[in-house]
Amino acid sequence: ALVDTGVELTFLGGALPHPAFVDALGASRVVRSWSVQGTSLTDRTDQNGHGTGVASVAVGRRWSTNPQVADGFAPAAAIATYRVTHGTGDIATDVDLALAYGQILLDVIGGLPVRVANCSFGGSPDPRAVDQQALDELAFHGDVLVVTSAGNVVVPPNLDYRATEQ
Secondary structure (H helix, E strand, O other): OOOEEOOOEEEHOOOOOOOEEOOOOOOEOOEEEEOOOOOOOHHHHHOOHHHHHHHHHHHOOOOOOOOOOOOOOOOOEEEEEEEEEOOOOOOHHHHHHHHHHHHHHHHHOOOOOEEEEEEOOOOOOOOOOEEEHHHHHHHHOOOEEEOOOOOOOOOOOOOOOOOOOO
């Protein structure tokens, strides 16, 4: 499962699935697409490209005749995508993340064979935080390995941790 900005479900806005997310016969490997925003195709589709890029690295398959285009790590995997952003933004709230983790757990209980969930957003390590509680429930009750981002912000800012000569 990919918890991100969604993935591009149709290639360049057309009717065909994105070529990175099809099987050898050209059928889409996206078995689930969910959004915190709603159920329309636009609601579930990546609006800024981040989720599509992450999905390509994780589960994309060679979709070009260019030899420089490589497969992702699991190019035959089924894809479940959970969009946690609004509009073209790239911000997810703790509640958005908790809702996505809860939906993945419901999908697993319903028979969707999710074993790994990748979340591109850092969350709170506080065990009382709503997103952390939902992540823990998914991991424990769904038997899902959840991988989260460390984030892109340095706190406190401008500290340099490189080794120095003494």
